Amino acid sequence: MIHARNLPFVTTLAIFVIAYGLCVLQFPNMLSTRVIGNLLTDNAFLGIAAVGMTFVILSGGIDLSVGSVIAFTSVFVAVMVGSFGVHPLTAFLAALVISTLFGCLMGAMIRYLMIPPFVVTLAGMFLARGAAYLVSTQSVPITHEFIDTMLGFYIRFPGGGRLTLLAMVMLIVFVVGIIVASRTRFGANVYAIGGNIQSAELMGVPVGATTIRIYALSGFLSGLAGIVYTLYTSSGYSLATVGVELDAIAAVVIGGTLLTGGVGLVAGTFIGILLQGLIQTYIVFDGTLSSWWTKIVIGILLFVFIVLQRTIIWYSDRRLAVRQLKEV
Amino acid sequence: MTWFTRRLRRLAPQLVALAIILGIISLIAPGFLTVSVQNGRLYGSLIDILVRAAPVALLTVGMTLVIATRGIDLSIGAVIAICGAVAATLISDGYSLPVVIAVSLGVGIACGLWNGVLVAVLDIQPIIATLILMVAGRGIAQLITEGVILTFNDDTFAALGSGSLAGIPIPIYLWVGTALVIGLLMRRTALGFLIEATGINRRAASLAGVRARFLLFSAYAISGLCAAIAGMIVTADIRGADANNAGLWLELDAILAVVVGGTSLNGGRFSITASLIGALIIQSINTGILVSGFPPEFNLIIKAGIIIVVLTLQSPAIMTLFGFIKASRRSEKLNHGTKEATR
Numbered sequence: 001m002i003h004a005r006n007l008p009f010v011t012t013l014a015i016f017v018i019a020y021g022l023c024v025l026q027f028p029n030m031l032s033t034r035v036i037g038n039l040l041t042d043n044a045f046l047g048i049a050a051v052g053m054t055f056v057i058l059s060g061g062i063d064l065s066v067g068s069v070i071a072f073t074s075v076f077v078a079v080m081v082g083s084f085g086v087h088p089l090t091a092f093l094a095a096l097v098i099s100t101l102f103g104c105l106m107g108a109m110i111r112y113l114m115i116p117p118f119v120v121t122l123a124g125m126f127l128a129r130g131a132a133y134l135v136s137t138q139s140v141p142i143t144h145e146f147i148d149t150m151l152g153f154y155i156r157f158p159g160g161g162r163l164t165l166l167a168m169v170m171l172i173v174f175v176v177g178i179i180v181a182s183r184t185r186f187g188a189n190v191y192a193i194g195g196n197i198q199s200a201e202l203m204g205v206p207v208g209a210t211t212i213r214i215y216a217l218s219g220f221l222s223g224l225a226g227i228v229y230t231l232y233t234s235s236g237y238s239l240a241t242v243g244v245e246l247d248a249i250a251a252v253v254i255g256g257t258l259l260t261g262g263v264g265l266v267a268g269t270f271i272g273i274l275l276q277g278l279i280q281t282y283i284v285f286d287g288t289l290s291s292w293w294t295k296i297v298i299g300i301l302l303f304v305f306i307v308l309q310r311t312i313i314w315y316s317d318r319r320l321a322v323r324q325l326k327e328v
Numbered sequence: 329m330t331w332f333t334r335r336l337r338r339l340a341p342q343l344v345a346l347a348i349i350l351g352i353i354s355l356i357a358p359g360f361l362t363v364s365v366q367n368g369r370l371y372g373s374l375i376d377i378l379v380r381a382a383p384v385a386l387l388t389v390g391m392t393l394v395i396a397t398r399g400i401d402l403s404i405g406a407v408i409a410i411c412g413a414v415a416a417t418l419i420s421d422g423y424s425l426p427v428v429i430a431v432s433l434g435v436g437i438a439c440g441l442w443n444g445v446l447v448a449v450l451d452i453q454p455i456i457a458t459l460i461l462m463v464a465g466r467g468i469a470q471l472i473t474e475g476v477i478l479t480f481n482d483d484t485f486a487a488l489g490s491g492s493l494a495g496i497p498i499p500i501y502l503w504v505g506t507a508l509v510i511g512l513l514m515r516r517t518a519l520g521f522l523i524e525a526t527g528i529n530r531r532a533a534s535l536a537g538v539r540a541r542f543l544l545f546s547a548y549a550i551s552g553l554c555a556a557i558a559g560m561i562v563t564a565d566i567r568g569a570d571a572n573n574a575g576l577w578l579e580l581d582a583i584l585a586v587v588v589g590g591t592s593l594n595g596g597r598f599s600i601t602a603s604l605i606g607a608l609i610i611q612s613i614n615t616g617i618l619v620s621g622f623p624p625e626f627n628l629i630i631k632a633g634i635i636i637v638v639l640t641l642q643s644p645a646i647m648t649l650f651g652f653i654k655a656s657r658r659s660e661k662l663n664h665g666t667k668e669a670t671r
Binding site for chain 1: 452464466571
């Protein structure tokens, strides 16, 4: 018997398997390791950002600054390496420190000024995008031996597919995210805050520190996603990745995480990312469909999953009420 | 206190902020405040602010009502794209102006009602409910324009964006008129009051006999309607429908205008006038940065800085602090008074 709470995750998994099966029936080539390898590489930066978003949404918050932070990081790294000749590793480290501190600051504003996360991260979105414009408004190309060796590193699958370094980074982030969410005290605190912030506070969960850590984590992962995006496009551009936060939120919701917080799995987000990648791959394979169908299909999927979640909540509430009635 | 001074007191922070911003810009850019008449039409930076503010001001009217019900409408940017696409398609197919306007407004209201169904009937969080249309909406608009920027050549429709009547540009009439109609509808009837009740506590309002569901529907429908008018202005202005960029991120500007206007995101008391001044503040910043010769890269940073200052001043934590200081001062005075009396 599947627990009602995990039903959205199981549904997503089932939909993904069925959708992939249907795609393979139509285009047998989609089963190849090449397609799978590309799917992982193309969505690596989105996946990393979505892990951070999962933690934020699990705690009942939202982070709209993700896309802007990715753009800022990519421009920052490109300018540091391209124009100032800094070693890429130093630039990566500096970018990660900045994005983490940025997340910390937003978390502190949410906690101590009691402003809703939506508004704080909206201001953060403007600020990070503005900072990216200040660094450079041009598309900055990036070339460095170190980056070339990084991009040249991959594991070859049987069948010609490649597991690139970028895809590996995403997979590692997901594995670490799953462990942190389910096996650590921090993870338990995140679920507790998302479930009911008052109860969590009364139970002795350090709400302030955890909130700041959650947004710091999201900032850090956005920064990491920005680095991966820079490597993926070999350039930095301040107008890039507009609206990535929406894709990340969509992946989290499709993955079965409840938007009110408290319920969800990091693994579900992974399936959500794969499902979005699958839609894009299908559109490429088909060739006649336009790319805007991606948005419409994602919108429909969002609708289906949100209604599914509502039904589950409504059903479990009713069952609870019936049980209480019986006890009376 | 008379009605007028009470209104002035509510609007004072926004008016002062607007005056300060306009003052600073006129110091940096001389000639900013001059308004001249050319070819029977008013020209000048101030008029430009009023014209350019039209889309955001229209969205702000709808957004104020939605936020007053404790909701939020993220989809209006996408609704602008959809309605613009519909209007441009109909115009280039040769339909008459009244038909085009009626159908576009109808599509906007339909989008609003869809959000209303999700929020009021299915009880989905407003952010998420409107996110669906925000994500899918631009795809739908692309579908209508078939993936191209649809241009048209119709001077009567284009007049909605760039024409003028009795010397005043038409977009100004549109947003001021819409705001007046909706504002009067809210404040001369009990509607505004009931919407505030729904926003403060939907359950309590329902139990007291307020038809909360109907009010939620109408708030989202009005938001869709306002977005449709804004969509037509944007489309008429550039004589074309750009499904990708029309109204992009305008919903965020509208939310900001409402927040700057002092309406709480937690619902309840609202003021359309204050939100409109908020919209004018945002547009003044945009125009001001342009005319004063700053590089446009600074635009977002300055905007973000102002927002953060306003948000911090309005935040519950600071408010509590102010309330605490005020209360302790009052009690001090009271203590002093009693001491005098006992003496």
